Amino acid sequence: MSLSFRFPSHFYAIVDSASLLTPFGTAQLLLDSGARVLQLRLKSVPTREFADAAQSIAALCRRSGATFIVNDRADLAILSAADGVHLGQDDLPLEAGRRLIGPARLIGISTHSIVQAQEAEANGADYIGFGPIFAGGTKQNQTGQGLDALRRVRAAVRIPIVAIGGIMEATACEVIEAGADAVAIISDVLKSPDIGAKVRSLLKTLDE
16 A cells, blocks of 8 residues: 555546547547546447557656556556556456556555445555545436545545545535545536636636
């Protein structure tokens, strides 16, 4: 477990199919607008397409000085020389992921309870995702865990937390105040008519 890792920004950008642009185009726009940590999440595309996107976006992130995380696929994180991989509860176990990517890359784990968060920390995760915080979002969650649950998880672990699920620019600051180190905002960003302006506004809001 690394307690030295910290997110380079309060905004954890995610590239997925919610955007009308290509993954590369979305990533370029997010990075040009100031995003400094970016995850590539492509759930329903062929492996070759995912691999091509990962390698091209990894190069973008290196030029921008941004942290690049690949969702689910430890093999593609290695192939693209990404900074790390993010794993869900039903993905590759954390221990196996660590054996694959080695000690130098980051591993994030999606969690939905205090027990899962503590287990991820104990097994060597560099950070956790926690949510869904609110109802809605890209997965159309019927309910959210709420800010009190986030506060309890914050009190239970020391590693960084990225909060996800139904978060919008209007609620981002209260999520940070409740204990998140970063917020993953997908729909409110990628479905905005001006993604660049939305990201710049969000970063300004979070910085203030």
